[in-house]
Amino acid sequence: AQSVTQLGSHVSVSEGALVLLRCNYSSSVPPYLFWYVQYPNQGLQLLLKYTSAATLVKGINGFEAEFKKSETSFHLTKPSAHMSDAAEYFCAVTSYSSASKIIFGSGTRLSIRP
Amino acid sequence: KAGVTQTPRYLIKTRGQQVTLSCSPISGHRSVSWYQQTPGQGLQFLFEYFSETQRNKGNFPGRFSGRQFSNSRSEMNVSTLELGDSALYLCASRDERGAMNTEAFFGQGTRLTVV
Numbered sequence: 183a184q185s186v187t188q189l190g191s192h193v194s195v196s197e198g199a200l201v202l203l204r205c206n207y208s209s210s211v212p213p214y215l216f217w218y219v220q221y222p223n224q225g226l227q228l229l230l231k232y233t234s235a236a237t238l239v240k241g242i243n244g245f246e247a248e249f250k251k252s253e254t255s256f257h258l259t260k261p262s263a264h265m266s267d268a269a270e271y272f273c274a275v276t277s278y279s280s281a282s283k284i285i286f287g288s289g290t291r292l293s294i295r296p
Numbered sequence: 297k298a299g300v301t302q303t304p305r306y307l308i309k310t311r312g313q314q315v316t317l318s319c320s321p322i323s324g325h326r327s328v329s330w331y332q333q334t335p336g337q338g339l340q341f342l343f344e345y346f347s348e349t350q351r352n353k354g355n356f357p358g359r360f361s362g363r364q365f366s367n368s369r370s371e372m373n374v375s376t377l378e379l380g381d382s383a384l385y386l387c388a389s390r391d392e393r394g395a396m397n398t399e400a401f402f403g404q405g406t407r408l409t410v411v
Contacts, residue, residue: 214398225300225386225402233398272339281398282329282390283352286339 184209184275188287196295201245201260203290205273208254214281215256216274217247220289226272232256243267268294298323300403302387308409314375317406321368321389327351328370329400330362333384342385345370346392374408382410 189204207213214233218226230241237249247258256273273287301320309315321328329352330342341354345364362372368389374381384407388400 216399218402223404223407225302225404226388228399228401231399276398278398280352281392282327282344282346282400283341283354284329284331284339284388284400285341288338 184211184213184277184285186273186275186285186287188271188273188290190290191288192291192293194293194295195263197265198262201258201263201267201292203258203271203273203292205247205256205258205287206254207256207273207275209275209277211277211279214276214278215247215249216276216284217241217245217256217258218272218274218286220270220272222269229258229271263292263294265294265296268292300387300389300401302385302403302406304406305404306407306409308411309377310411311377311379313377314373315377315408317372317374317385317387317408319370319372319387319389319403321370321387322391322401324393325389325391325401326368327390327392328364328368329388329390330370330372331386331388332356333386333405334382339386342372377410379410381408383408 185208187206216231217229232249240246329344344352348364364370384405386405387403
């Protein structure tokens with residue numbers, strides 16, 4: 183079975199500060215890991231994905247995430263927050279054998295203070 | 297290339313009614329999945345269709361059903377609506393050509409309100 187835990191339902195940072203959104207996963211098979219972003223009343227947009235290639239993954243809008251197998255983590259970071267980053271972020275896991283069934287975390291709402 | 301299109305964007309239905317939601321995947325994508333998003337339960341997998349066959353199913357009652365047509369367009373039906381069915385329903389399509397094409401592309405969703 184697979185699962186994802188996102189630590190912190192709400193994170194608030196100042197504009198220009200580091201963004202760190204935490205995600206831990208559980209998987210009995212090699213995982214595929216994703217971060218999605220959702221703006222109000224919108225669908226999900228893929229930020230980045232890990233599929234067993236490089237452990238440091240760079241995504242869109244300056245975000246990146248590092249796969250750490252020893253810590254079962256896949257935290258999302260951005261060096262400098264921008265007001266437009268305010269949104270809900272979802273960490274998700276799947277696997278090669280069940281790629282169509284994505285298991286999502288509960289989400290982290292990111293607020294940016296001016 | 298057009299993205300995943302879901303229609304309608306908003307729906308208001310009465311308890312006991314039934315509803316049909318539509319999803320047109322990205323051209324060439326044959327896998328279509330449906331998800332329900334609610335504040336209490338988050339994002340939950342409903343089912344997946346591939347080449348007109350249901351290939352995977354989540355833990356939802358039989359009132360939730362779907363189908364896929366030969367052009368890969370998919371519909372989702374909910375019968376005997378309950379207040380708890382109020383949610384954002386998201387459709388996602390995937391291109392399975394190539395082992396590394398694993399990400400799902402989501403539509404903007406259909407916001408269903410049951411009153």
